[in-house]
Amino acid sequence: MEQVQALLQWAEGKQVMLGKNVNLIHVSGRGVGVIAKRRLKKGQTILSVPIEAIRSLHTVPRQVVQSLPDDISLHGLLAADLALERPEAPTIWRSALPTLQDFEATTPFMWHENLQVLLPKASENLLRKQQFRFFREWDFVSKAFPSIQQEEYLCAWFIINTRTFYYETPEMKKYLPDDRMALLPVADFFNHADQGCKVSFSPEGYTILSDRAYNTGEEIYISYGDHSNDLLLTEYGFILSENRWDTFSVEDVVLSNLSELQKAELQKHECLGPFTLSVDDTESWRGTQVALSLKCRPQQEWEKLMHLEGDYPLSLLKEIDTVMIQVLNELMETAKHRLREINNLQIGQEIQKNILSQRWNQICRMATQIIERLKARLTDN
């Protein structure tokens, strides 16, 4: 916490103002977090960060920008800039940022391959994309700056991945929306919840206001976005026990239930996934229902149904619900198998195995809830 206190002092000199009623402390299982030191009212300013204090495209030295290809992402560029800071003489800000060790236990990217293959499908898909992005950028950076070690770049890349805020200026428009980002000192100590304080952004800077009243000692969260636990796990290295935005993938089980011809038919209609379900949002079931309806009707009839506006006819819906129950039961079997595999693994840290097991158990609970709803619907009609 010494580095964090030093950072707070340094940040104050840059007009980064943390409200008097809040403090940064170590929170069990979540690293550093922000808590209410005294009772807070709704709408109070918790933190303000002026634009002059942030790091983004405008703070990267021209020589760094010019040494890298134009099509490197801003994420990759900011990580290169951070990695170029010499570790033997870290700035106050850099000293308060995580080290590679801090990421290793919880970040699936850094896990042993035998654990990575036990991730749920949605996490694994995200991980493969993340690996592709990282190695593409590492290729650029290692050629431009041979003095940077891969581990230094990996650490910097994950600092940018887990601690940046959305930032927009006319110069940033050339980057994809997800890539318009800035590092904000102190603001990056807020942990995530599925709903939290409002972060507002203007040409002058960022302000974080309390979304409700807080009691002394309560942790104050922001929301990093409407993210599922699979996304939180892959990108941020944690899952929430309660997450209103949670979803899970049934891709593997749906695809294993379809013939090659049926998959080609879905591809032709751009309906080959993603097959993701949420318990409460029945709209999210539609893509899976469309795919499974191919098992219930001949292709020609199915094609006509594709153009149907509104709900499926009740008789077809019952058939789809029955197939969907079967698919969800198959997913539960996969989950149980994965849980046994995790339990029997000889490699990997306990914390990694725990997070994986917790995630598969969450998926089982969500699948069970949907099965119950489908069964109730079948008996109701």
Ligand SMILES: C[S@@+](CC[C@H](N)C(=O)[O-])C[C@H]1O[C@@H](n2cnc3c(N)ncnc32)[C@H](O)[C@@H]1O
């Ligand atoms: C923006 S930082 C937040 C500050 C961080 N706790 C620290 O010590 O510097 C994001 C990281 O904090 C952790 N984190 C954020 N929200 C969390 C939560 N609800 N539960 C567990 N860890 C969380 C994760 O490691 C995540 O990658």
